[in-house]
Amino acid sequence: MSKFSVTVSALLVATLSTISSSAESALVQGQPLPKYPEVGERVASGLPAVDKQPSLEDFVRLSERNEGYGGGRGEVCTVAPLPPALAINSRNAFVSDRPIFIWQGAANQIEVRQVADRKLIWEKDLKPQESVATYPTSGQALLPNQEYELRLLTSNEETRVRFKVASPDQRQQIQAGLQAQVKQLSASQRTPAAIAVKQAIYLGEQKFWPDAFGNVFSVKQSEIPKSGQAAWNRGLSEIRSSVCGRKLKS
Numbered sequence: 001m002s003k004f005s006v007t008v009s010a011l012l013v014a015t016l017s018t019i020s021s022s023a024e025s026a027l028v029q030g031q032p033l034p035k036y037p038e039v040g041e042r043v044a045s046g047l048p049a050v051d052k053q054p055s056l057e058d059f060v061r062l063s064e065r066n067e068g069y070g071g072g073r074g075e076v077c078t079v080a081p082l083p084p085a086l087a088i089n090s091r092n093a094f095v096s097d098r099p100i101f102i103w104q105g106a107a108n109q110i111e112v113r114q115v116a117d118r119k120l121i122w123e124k125d126l127k128p129q130e131s132v133a134t135y136p137t138s139g140q141a142l143l144p145n146q147e148y149e150l151r152l153l154t155s156n157e158e159t160r161v162r163f164k165v166a167s168p169d170q171r172q173q174i175q176a177g178l179q180a181q182v183k184q185l186s187a188s189q190r191t192p193a194a195i196a197v198k199q200a201i202y203l204g205e206q207k208f209w210p211d212a213f214g215n216v217f218s219v220k221q222s223e224i225p226k227s228g229q230a231a232w233n234r235g236l237s238e239i240r241s242s243v244c245g246r247k248l249k250s
Contacts, residue, residue: 053189054197056216056235062204063212064242074159076105076152077244080210080217081163086243092210093164095174095203097141100214101133104240107152107159115147115162132217144168163210177202192223193232213239 077083079102081092101110110133111123122139135142142148142165152159166174181198182190196215203212217236224232 054185054194054201056193056197056232059197059200059204059212059216060235060238060242062201063209063239074105075154075157076103076107076159077240078103078150078152078159078161079240079243080213081150081161082209082243084161092162093166093208094142094214095166095171095208095211096135096214097144097165098135098137098139099142099163099165099210100218101135101150102213102217102240103131103152103159104244105131105152105154107154109153111151111153112142113149113151115149121148134218144171174203174206174208177206193219193228213243 080100081094106128107126107130109123109125112121112135113119114121121142122135124133126133144165144167147162147164150161150163178199181202182195185194185198196219200212200215203209203215216239219232221229
């Protein structure tokens with residue numbers, strides 16, 4: 001993995017007066033957050049010390065160590081939810097009932113269907129180069145314990161990946177853990193980027209990678225200091241490469 005050339009302080013210390021309330025950044029704010037499955041007793045274990053600013057590089061290292069390579073096949077590779085090759089050994093569930101979908105490759109359309117009856121729940125035409133989409137707040141929230149299928153369509157093929165939404169009890173446990181991560185940060189550290197990374201590390205530790213990736217991919221460029229934007233984008237590319245097993249074309 002390539003080293004980031006920008007220091008942690010340059011990336012995360014900038015103080016932002018407000019945090020966006022848009023759907024894309026819902027997971028990175030100190031607001032009530034969606035919840036994930038099976039957390040056990042490890043609400044705040046194994047994380048960076050309170051006085052250490054979390055960095056995206058820390059999360060990238062964690063994802064590469066746990067997820068490995070070789071997940072992607074075909075024209076399109078999903079990052080969130082995980083591709084089938086990686087989902088075998090990991091929880092392919094979303095805590096959020098309005099999840100953030102992430103993929104690598106060019107797709108023309110995205111769909112979400114119920115597995116049980118193949119009912120179409122949501123669809124959207126995609127713009128060229130679009131590779132992140134958030135389930136809309138205007139639609140019906142996805143249901144706990146239900147199995148869904150994400151479909152990404154190209155002109156030549158269709159990529160399908162099944163996923164679930166966690167149970168209410170599991171989501172409640174994870175929500176408590178996510179809120180605890182924000183409390184561990186000092187006031188000056190509570191920027192969108194720092195919160196996103198802190199919570200993503202926690203979610204990764206708990207093996208809930210789809211929302212962990214959604215946390216960092218939902219941070220807007222305007223919420224990152226200009227001096228750190230290039231390094232942040234390189235980190236996101238590293239994540240895609242880690243999951244899909246191939247480097248992105250520059």
